[in-house]
Amino acid sequence: MIRIGVRSFVAGGGPSNDADAQAFITAAGITDATQQSAINTLVTDLKGYSIWDKMKAIYPFVGGTSSTHKWNLKDPRDLDAAFRLVFAGGSTHSSTGWLPNGTNGYADTKLNQSANLMLNSNHISVYSRTNTNSGINQDFKFECGITDNTTYSFNQIAMRASLQLQAYNGSHSIVVSVSDSLGYGLLTTTASNSGKLYKNGTSIGSSTTSQSLSLFNSTIYLGAANHAGVGAKYYSNRELAFSTIGDGLTDTEAANLYTAVQAYQTTLSRNV
Numbered sequence: 337m338i339r340i341g342v343r344s345f346v347a348g349g350g351p352s353n354d355a356d357a358q359a360f361i362t363a364a365g366i367t368d369a370t371q372q373s374a375i376n377t378l379v380t381d382l383k384g385y386s387i388w389d390k391m392k393a394i395y396p397f398v399g400g401t402s403s404t405h406k407w408n409l410k411d412p413r414d415l416d417a418a419f420r421l422v423f424a425g426g427s428t429h430s431s432t433g434w435l436p437n438g439t440n441g442y443a444d445t446k447l448n449q450s451a452n453l454m455l456n457s458n459h460i461s462v463y464s465r466t467n468t469n470s471g472i473n474q475d476f477k478f479e480c481g482i483t484d485n486t487t488y489s490f491n492q493i494a495m496r497a498s499l500q501l502q503a504y505n506g507s508h509s510i511v512v513s514v515s516d517s518l519g520y521g522l523l524t525t526t527a528s529n530s531g532k533l534y535k536n537g538t539s540i541g542s543s544t545t546s547q548s549l550s551l552f553n554s555t556i557y558l559g560a561a562n563h564a565g566v567g568a569k570y571y572s573n574r575e576l577a578f579s580t581i582g583d584g585l586t587d588t589e590a591a592n593l594y595t596a597v598q599a600y601q602t603t604l605s606r607n608v
C-alpha cells in the first residue's frame with residue numbers, strides 16, 4: 337500500500353477512505369456506501385480547505401439512529417472527553433437528521449466552553465432543515481448554545497422563520513431579519529471586538545462590541561440552550577442535520593465550510 341497525502345491507494349483498487357473518516361465510519365457502524373462516501377468527502381474537503389484542525393466537534397447526524405448520531409467526527413470515541421453527544425428528553429432520529437421535540441429534547445455536547453474554547457477565537461454552527469412559522473413561541477427556541485443565567489450573555493444561535501436569525505457571543509449581539517429558518521447558520525468571534533453571523537456561507541451581520549465576559553464553565557447544548565445552574569431551556573423543534581464547534585473562522589473559511597457542508601447534505605439528498 338502506497339500512502340499519498342491523506343489518501344491510501346491499495347494495489348489493484350481505488351483509493352480507500354481517509355483515516356479520520358474511516359475511524360468515524362467504524363465507530364458509528366455506518367454501512368451504507370453513499371453515507372460512507374459523503375463522510376469521506378466531507379473530511380477531505382475540510383482538510384483541503386484547512387478547516388479540519390480548527391474544529392473541536394463535528395456532528396454529521398448520519399445513520400438515522402441515536403447510536404449513530406451521537407458521534408463526534410473529530411474524535412469518534414465513546415467518551416465525554418471526546419465530546420460525543422448525550423441525548424435527553426424526546427426527539428426523533430431519522431436519515432434526514434435529528435429532530436428535538438421542542439419541549440424537553442436536547443443533546444449535551446460535553447464540550448465545556450471555558451475549558452475547550454478560546455474567548456476571542458471560537459465558533460458554533462447548525463444546519464436547520466425546518467422552516468418554522470413565525471410567532472411568539474419561536475422567540476424562545478435556540479438550536480444551540482449556553483448562557484450563565486446571571487448576566488444573560490450568550491453563545492448561541494436561533495434560526496427563526498420570518499423573524500430573525502439571532503445570535504449572541506459574549507458581548508456580541510447580532511440580530512438579522514431573514515425570510516426562513518432553513519439552512520446553515522454560523523456564529524464566530526475572531527477578535528475581542530469582532531463577531532460575525534453567517535447564513536449559508538454569507539456574512540449577514542456583525543458586531544464590533546468588545547468582549548467583557550469570560551467563557552462559561554459549562555457545556556454547550558444542541559437543541560436547546562444550557563442555562564448554567566438551571567439546565568436546558570428554550571427547546572428547539574427544528575431538525576438539525578449538522579453542527580460544529582471550534583475556533584474562529586474567517587470569511588473565506590466560513591464560505592468554504594458551507595460549501596463542504598452543502599455538498600455533504602446534497603450527497604445525502606437532504607440539502608435545503
